[in-house]
Amino acid sequence: MLLTGDxxxxxxxxxxxxxxxxxxxxxxxxxxxxxxxRAFKExxxxxxxxxDDWIHMVRTRSVGRVxxxxxxxxxYLKFEFDRYYRHQAPAGxxxxxxxxxDRPNPLxxxxxxFWMFDRSTVVLMNYEKDGTQINRQLFVGDVSxxxxxxxxxxxxxxPFEEYVHGGRGT
Numbered sequence: 001m002l003l004t005g006d007x008x009x010x011x012x013x014x015x016x017x018x019x020x021x022x023x024x025x026x027x028x029x030x031x032x033x034x035x036x037x038r039a040f041k042e043x044x045x046x047x048x049x050x051x052d053d054w055i056h057m058v059r060t061r062s063v064g065r066v067x068x069x070x071x072x073x074x075x076y077l078k079f080e081f082d083r084y085y086r087h088q089a090p091a092g093x094x095x096x097x098x099x100x101x102d103r104p105n106p107l108x109x110x111x112x113x114f115w116m117f118d119r120s121t122v123v124l125m126n127y128e129k130d131g132t133q134i135n136r137q138l139f140v141g142d143v144s145x146x147x148x149x150x151x152x153x154x155x156x157x158x159p160f161e162e163y164v165h166g167g168r169g170t
Contacts, residue, residue, distance in 0.1 A: 001137065001138040001140075002135050002136065002137055002138075003123055003135075003136040003137070003138055004136070008123075008136055011115065011117050011121070011123060012057065015061070015117040015118050015121075016118050017062060017118050017119070018062040018063070018064070018116075018117070018118060018119060019061070019062070019063045019064075019115060019116070019117050020063070020064045020065065020115070020116045020117075020150060021064075021065040021066075021113070021114070021115045021116075021125075022065070022066055022068075022107075022111070022113055022114055022149065022150070022153055023065060023066070023067040023068065023113055024067075024068050024111060024112060024113050025113065025127060025131050026069070026070065026073075026074040026076065026077055026131075027074050027075075027076035027077070027130065027131040028076065028080075028127070028131040028133070029130060029131045029132045029133075030133075033079075033083075036079075036083060037075075037076065037079050040075075040078075040079040040082065040083065041075055041079075045082060046082055046083045046086075046087070048086065048087040049087055049090070049091065050087060054088065055087065055088065055091045058088055058091050058092045058093035059091050059092050062094075063092075063093045063094070064093065064094035064095070064096070064154075065093070065094070065095055065096070066096045066097070066098050066150075066153040066154060066157045067080075067095070067096075067097055067098070068098045068100060068105065068107070068153075069097055069098070069099050069100070069101075070099070070100055070101045071099065071101040076131070081160075081164065085160050086164075089159070089160045089161055090161075094159075095159070095160040096153070096154060096157035096158060096159055096160060096163075097157055097158055097159075097160055097163040098153055098156055098157035099158075099163070106152050106153075106156045107149055107152060107153060108149075111149060112124060112125065112126065112127070113125035113126075113127065114139070114146065116143070116146060116147075116150060119143070119147060120143060121138075121139075121143075122138075122139035122143050122146055123136050123137065123138055123139065124136070124137045124138075124139050
């Protein structure tokens with residue numbers, strides 16, 4: 001089942017205990033971000049803190065993610081760190097970075113992005129290689145392998161703030 005519109009929004013509105021994401025790409029081509037991304041590449045920065053629906057959600061609910069990265073960071077990752085992660089992590093989102101520049105990726109290289117809600121509902125985030133989203137698809141099947149990938153990703157990653165203050169995030 002493909003998820004769009006309210007069916008997709010309901011996953012964030014209705015989860016009870018946890019929303020968690022694995023991000024695997026160095027770039028996401030999101031039409032709503034195009035102008036801000038262009039401005040970032042021209043030198044714009046995003047002061048904060050700011051308040052929006054996402055920040056409100058991470059302040060009041062358990063939301064986390066692990067992003068797999070390789071250095072040097074892409075322009076998009078630098079944008080994502082500055083525009084989103086730098087503000088979302090202090091607000092309560094558990095953002096972690098799994099840098100696989102100098103070591104093997106502990107997760108399968110074929111593993112794609114996904115969101116997991118309440119450790120039971122998984123939505124596969126399908127992208128082209130360039131980061132253009134194809135669709136969001138409700139996963140049907142045994143989620144235990146994805147729970148194990150989550151466990152490994154969290155165990156092998158570091159908190160975002162530690163990553164950037166360790167000199168690796170710039």
